[in-house]
Amino acid sequence: MKYPFLDLRADNEPYLDALEAAAVRVVRSGRYIGGEEVSSFEAELAAYVGADHCVGVSNGLDAIRLIFRAYIELGRLREGDEVITSSNNYIAGVLAVTDCGLRPVFVEPDPATFNLDPARIEAAVTERTRAIMPVDLYGRTSLLPEEFKQRFIVVEDVAQAIGARGAGQTGHAAAFSFYPTKNLGAIGDAGAVTTNDAEIAEAIRVLRNYGSLKQYDNIYQGLNCRLDPIQAAFLRVKLPLTDAENALRRKKAAIYDREICNQRVIKPQMPAEQTEHVWHQYVLRIPEGRRDEFRAFMSANGVGTGIHYPTPVHRQPCYSEFSSIELPIADRLCDEVVSLPISRATSIEAVSEISRIINQFS
Ligand SMILES: *Cc1c(COP(=O)(O)O)cnc(C)c1O
Secondary structure: OOEOOOOHHHHOHHHHHHHHHHHHHHHHHOOOOOOHHHHHHHHHHHHHHOOOEEEEEOOHHHHHHHHHHHHHHOOOOOOOOEEEEOOOOOOHHHHHHHHOOOEEEEOOEOOOOOOEOHHHOHHHOOOOEEEEOOEOHHHEOOOOOHHHHHHOEEEEEOOOOOOOOOOOOOOOEEEEEOOOOOOOOOOOOOEEEEEOOHHHHHHHHHHOEOOEEEOOEEOOOOOEOEOOHHHHHHHHHHHHHHHHHHHHHHHHHHHHHHHOOOOOOEOOOOOOOHHHEOOOOEEEEOOOOOHHHHHHHHHHOOEOOEOOOOOOHHHOHHHHHHOOOOOHHHHHHHHHEEEEOOOOOOOHHHHHHHHHHHHOOO
């Protein structure tokens, strides 16, 4: 493939020497669980996000899972409480909800933003609704009215949106993933929670470490969901350059937006403010059942594409209990979306060339 969808080795090229130095530093430190690398990364991420607290954890799924567990342990959520979210997403958030004995309630996305449609939330509220989990899909900030934050616990899934304006600041707690493909990617699995709620932060700190506040004294039935110091050290190399990485993605999204011109293709709506989007993915819609044809055409012309995501969460085999729910907008988006190459390894020239190829699809 001349223009692969993703090439993580090439994406990390500018960081290789610094990453290797960070690995050596941890190997030689003798400190392989917790310690200074983890606490320094937590302080640096909290400052970057503008949050009071940050707790490093094992991955993005565990970040969301620990947030809900913390609310439950503190008695602020109870089993069976309902969490409003969307279905045209990666499955992680909903897995966290059901793992904690909570109930997902799916609301349709706004096709213009791909995010949970704020105008449809009220109709889904019942007497059991306690939380809303907006997912900043493809890197676009979910703009929920402030009013919801007064009435519900708002847990932001910002796995795709680090650096977007408001990501990590619009809810009560936010979950980050540093899965290698994310805008800030580790060299393996890693995640974090940020919050301004000291009690929640402390509960997560304890839950991630066997529920143990001090060794051999377990106040919760906890988990082992710690952030590895070697991943923290890698992330400390890349965090200071996240804004520059996001700026590059914005530049490429602007070129796609300017240069793609084909009536068979629906481009994503540009945000009102550039800062509201960090373009984890640049996602087209190919209507009329022609997505497979479009992808085959792109592939034949040397362009790799991706689908995020082909199956809505409520149609996954593991959630057959939700399969009869009608969510035509989520279904349609999952049938139409195609992601284009946009990471560092895809050059500005490649973006223009890919746009030109798209314009030839007939
Ligand atoms: C990647 C991702 C997650 C899960 O993160 P992991 O670190 O892979 O567990 C959760 N939610 C969204 C929206 C994601 O993109």
